Amino acid sequence: MYYRIIRNDILKSKGITLTTMIFVAAAAMLVSLSAILVVNLSGAIDTLMKQAGTPHFMQMHSGELDKPRFTAFAEQNSKVDEFQVLDFLNVEGTRIVIDGQSLADSVQDNGFSTQSGKFDYLLDLDGNVITAADGEVYVPVTYMKDGSAKVGSSLAVAGKTLTVAGFLRDSQMNSLLASSKRFLVSEHDYAEIKDSGSTEYLIEFRLKDLSMLGAFESDYTAAGLEANGPTLTYPLFKMLNAISDGLMIAVILLASVLVVVIAFMCIRFTLLATIESDYREIGVMKAIGLRVSDLKKIYLAKYAGVAALGSILGFALSFVFRGLLLENIRLYMGESENSALALGCGGIGVLLVFLAVTAYVNRVLTRFRKISPAEAIRFGTSQEQPAGSKRFNLSGNRLLNTNVFLGVKDVLSRKSLYGTMLAVLVISAFIMIVPQNLYNTIASKSFITYMGIGDSDLRLDIQQTGNIAGKAAEIAQAMEQDAAISRYAVLTTQALKVKLEDGSEERLKVELGDHSIFPVAYSQGNRPAAEHEIALSAVNADELGKKTGDALSLMIDGEARELTVSGIYSDVTNGGKTAKAVFTTRSAEVMWSVIYAELADPSLTGSKVTEYADRFNYAKVSGIDEYVTQTFGATISSVGKASRVAIAVMLFINVLITLLFMRMLVAKDRHSIAVMKSLGFTNSDLTVQYFSRSVFVLLIGMVLGTLLANTLGQVLAGVLISSFGASSFKFVINPLSAYVLCPLMMAGSVLIATITGTAGTGRIQISGNIKE
Numbered sequence: 001m002y003y004r005i006i007r008n009d010i011l012k013s014k015g016i017t018l019t020t021m022i023f024v025a026a027a028a029m030l031v032s033l034s035a036i037l038v039v040n041l042s043g044a045i046d047t048l049m050k051q052a053g054t055p056h057f058m059q060m061h062s063g064e065l066d067k068p069r070f071t072a073f074a075e076q077n078s079k080v081d082e083f084q085v086l087d088f089l090n091v092e093g094t095r096i097v098i099d100g101q102s103l104a105d106s107v108q109d110n111g112f113s114t115q116s117g118k119f120d121y122l123l124d125l126d127g128n129v130i131t132a133a134d135g136e137v138y139v140p141v142t143y144m145k146d147g148s149a150k151v152g153s154s155l156a157v158a159g160k161t162l163t164v165a166g167f168l169r170d171s172q173m174n175s176l177l178a179s180s181k182r183f184l185v186s187e188h189d190y191a192e193i194k195d196s197g198s199t200e201y202l203i204e205f206r207l208k209d210l211s212m213l214g215a216f217e218s219d220y221t222a223a224g225l226e227a228n229g230p231t232l233t234y235p236l237f238k239m240l241n242a243i244s245d246g247l248m249i250a251v252i253l254l255a256s257v258l259v260v261v262i263a264f265m266c267i268r269f270t271l272l273a274t275i276e277s278d279y280r281e282i283g284v285m286k287a288i289g290l291r292v293s294d295l296k297k298i299y300l301a302k303y304a305g306v307a308a309l310g311s312i313l314g315f316a317l318s319f320v321f322r323g324l325l326l327e328n329i330r331l332y333m334g335e336s337e338n339s340a341l342a343l344g345c346g347g348i349g350v351l352l353v354f355l356a357v358t359a360y361v362n363r364v365l366t367r368f369r370k371i372s373p374a375e376a377i378r379f380g381t382s383q384e385q386p387a388g389s390k391r392f393n394l395s396g397n398r399l400l401n402t403n404v405f406l407g408v409k410d411v412l413s414r415k416s417l418y419g420t421m422l423a424v425l426v427i428s429a430f431i432m433i434v435p436q437n438l439y440n441t442i443a444s445k446s447f448i449t450y451m452g453i454g455d456s457d458l459r460l461d462i463q464q465t466g467n468i469a470g471k472a473a474e475i476a477q478a479m480e481q482d483a484a485i486s487r488y489a490v491l492t493t494q495a496l497k498v499k500l501e502d503g504s505e506e507r508l509k510v511e512l513g514d515h516s517i518f519p520v521a522y523s524q525g526n527r528p529a530a531e532h533e534i535a536l537s538a539v540n541a542d543e544l545g546k547k548t549g550d551a552l553s554l555m556i557d558g559e560a561r562e563l564t565v566s567g568i569y570s571d572v573t574n575g576g577k578t579a580k581a582v583f584t585t586r587s588a589e590v591m592w593s594v595i596y597a598e599l600a601d602p603s604l605t606g607s608k609v610t611e612y613a614d615r616f617n618y619a620k621v622s623g624i625d626e627y628v629t630q631t632f633g634a635t636i637s638s639v640g641k642a643s644r645v646a647i648a649v650m651l652f653i654n655v656l657i658t659l660l661f662m663r664m665l666v667a668k669d670r671h672s673i674a675v676m677k678s679l680g681f682t683n684s685d686l687t688v689q690y691f692s693r694s695v696f697v698l699l700i701g702m703v704l705g706t707l708l709a710n711t712l713g714q715v716l717a718g719v720l721i722s723s724f725g726a727s728s729f730k731f732v733i734n735p736l737s738a739y740v741l742c743p744l745m746m747a748g749s750v751l752i753a754t755i756t757g758t759a760g761t762g763r764i765q766i767s768g769n770i771k772e
Contacts, residue, residue, distance in 0.1 A: 028314025407692025429705020662757025
């Protein structure tokens with residue numbers, strides 16, 4: 001009996017059944033995708049770092065190196081498991097030519113190295129340790145993705161031509177956020193090109209236990225070993241590898257949670273619409289003695305079947321889109337060892353969606369207890385008591401058209417009924433706007449201020465060369481005389497020792513200069529303005545246990561000086577462990593210098609980059625826009641892709657939800673519609689009334705959704721961004737997109753669905769729906 005009833009009900013309401021299944025499938029697909037992507041990303045990173053033997057601690061150093069001293073330190077330190085020093089030959093981009101195109105425009109520090117002998121291996125795209133033959137070069141996978149090189153391409157460096165034999169994955173430098181890229185050549189070829197650049201040393205350690213990392217860093221500093229360059233650690237390598245795809249997955253995860261909520265609302269819509277349509281039949285079945293539990297079984301079995309089919313379909317669809325979304329992860333990090341676990345987690349996610357849907361349907365069906373058999377048989381619909389609009393009377397209306405007034409009044413009279421549609425529209429606006437705002441923020445030039453970089457037009461880096469201070473002064477003098485440059489700032493980084501509370505010392509990289517010209521974003525406090533002030537990066541502040549207003553003892557020119565922490569900022573450059581101050585020193589050696597410049601006419605950026613690169617060949621010159629594109633390009637692309645998918649999905653959901661809601665309303669209002677027709681209201685009058693209801697709810701939904709997107713959405717995005725190193729965050733909003741295009745698309749989808757959904761009002765007959 002149950003089977004026949006359920007089959008007939010599905011055949012009678014194919015549209016509603018299909019819509020419900022689509023929503024369950026969408027929710028199951030997104031939840032499954034989120035689980036699969038999270039597990040695969042985590043597993044792929046772990047697999048890559050395990051295969052490559054990523055160092056736990058790496059110190060980059062330019063200059064003379066006492067290798068025997070390092071060997072002695074490593075042998076005597078009980079925390080060290082393995083130790084090595086690798087040579088990294090930095091070569092100017094202009095001297096690296098691939099198929100006739102130089103890497104002059106690359107903001108990366110490109111260089112050559114040989115395969116490691118102990119750990120930190122460079123891997124091919126199959127995850128194998130590469131052995132480069134003479135005459136061959138393996139190129140970072142980044143240059144394969146952007147089309148700069150392909151297998152068989154010729155690469156010329158220092159008059160020597162090499163053939164691109166393949167591409168490599170580098171567990172340290174894969175990410176575009178890593179400022180260096182390693183090309184792999186044979187020992188013989190490396191010796192031949194060694195004089196074409198400057199050698200930088202990668203001093204690498206693997207520890208017996210990663211939990212000893214903090215203590216080992218203190219040991220390294222206390223030993224006074226060479227450290228003229230950035231210090232990087234295993235957690236930072238992991239974060240850099242995760243950031244681009246992690247942001248995309250986070251957007252999908254947020255969308256999946258909200259789509260699950262919308263799916264529940266959709267199920268509530270369809271269930272209430274079905275109950276409303278079957279109201280008289282339900283009354284008859286209760287009148288003849290059918291128990292509420294028996295009635296619930298009929299509907300629960302139907303919706304459990306629909307949920308099961310939708311869940312299976314969603315899981316199958318996740319396989320369709322999984323390949324596309326995993327493409328970037330597989331390219332940069334390879335296959336995950338957790339592929340089976342990822343599928344299992346995806347399946348568990350789908351099962352949870354199914355169980356949640358079934359439980360929710362069971363809860364909604366408790367309203368059967370409130371249905372009166374006599375009322376149901378007499379009226380054929382539920383008889384709600386209007387509430388909340390007693391003062392909103394037609395006789396007092398002077399502003400609105402009668403039909404518009406009646407539409408608005410109905411919304412205010414049945415707030416609980418329209419509240420569900422309002423919630424869907426609020427969530428829809430939220431999902432459409434937040435990813436767009438996140439995309440616009442990351443794509444904007446000002447985003448780099450959250451990453452520890454000043455917002456300017458030009459950036460010049462001077463490092464791995466002699467007399468850095470003198471060369472920086474030479475460039476500053478040229479800029480002073482250049483009428484095209486409106487302002488500039490010279491910042492120099494020195495390594496100073498900070499005294500910790502336990503008496504030990506740690507090396508701190510302090511950027512000295514005027515930080516008011518091109519300030520970064522501070523999550524707490526302000527930039528250092530006086531000589532007794534210092535600002536710390538978020539990573540340093542956490543490790544040192546400092547907050548704004550705290551004292552910090554720094555060794556300056558051989559003397560301990562008490563400084564006050566003026567502010568905390570985000571930084572993903574140079575390992576994220578930096579500080580900023582305005583004092584001057586006499587004895588500390590300059591590690592590197594960065595010069596920022598702003599042009600009077602930003603359109604001259606390209607020509608000025610070329611001019612300064614030609615004039616000062618010891619400096620790496622880049623336009624900030626190009627720097628942002630090359631550094632955050634993959635991240636921007638991932639978030640942009642996710643935002644476009646979110647808009648398309650939400651527009652589709654808007655149409656379906658509004659269509660369902662309007663059909664439910666028409667079914668519920670059959671009696672009222674018939675009464676109004678008997679009073680002389682035409683079909684067009686009724687259409688205007690329903691149109692007014694949609695527009696009224698839509699306007700409130702868009703306003704609330706936009707407000708939530710710019711408040712709660714910014715907080716959520718800030719939490720997400722902070723996990724990748726930026727401790728402060730504020731949306732950069734594109735008004736055209738957020739306040740014009742998104743609302744217009746929402747309005748168009750909702751209004752089209754309203755017209756379609758209320759078309760049935762014309763078929764309602766007075767005689768068949770007004771009965772005493």
